[in-house]
Amino acid sequence: MTDRPSAPHELAITFLYYRDLPRAFAFYRDVLGLPLAIDQGDLAKILRIAPGAHVGLVDEAKGMNNWQAEKCVQLCIRVADVQAWYDYLTKIGVDHLSHMFQNDKLGIRAFVFRDPEGYQIEIQQTTRAGA
Secondary structure (H helix, E strand, C coil), X not given: XXXXXXXXXXXXXXXXXXXXXXXXXXXXXXXXXXXXXXXECCCEEEEEEECCEEEEEEECCCCCCCCCCCCCCEEEEECCCHHHHHHHHHHHCCECCCCCEEECCCCEEEEEEECCCCCEEEEEXXXXXXX
């Protein structure tokens, strides 16, 4: 058996595929406030969510995968003040904004909404230590 590399991982990027990359980029940058970490030109924009965690927005015409109408990926962002985010996103009218919900078993308070091309985003805050 070959030994697995022991060097630590440096970065995590989840790539999502879009038909309209500029529109998606504007949403994640301007609405969610995520800073651009790596600019791959008209292929992809990689934005920082938190230290070591990034989301990559890819032009589906140039990327390794194709855009799909049915989304089976949810991007979850944990925040310190979920109510402030809910109030802000309610005020600007994001698509498919749910009601705030609490899951005591998981120890979270959260809500979900959709980005411009239908990916679900969950914003959550923990309600207890260790959640």
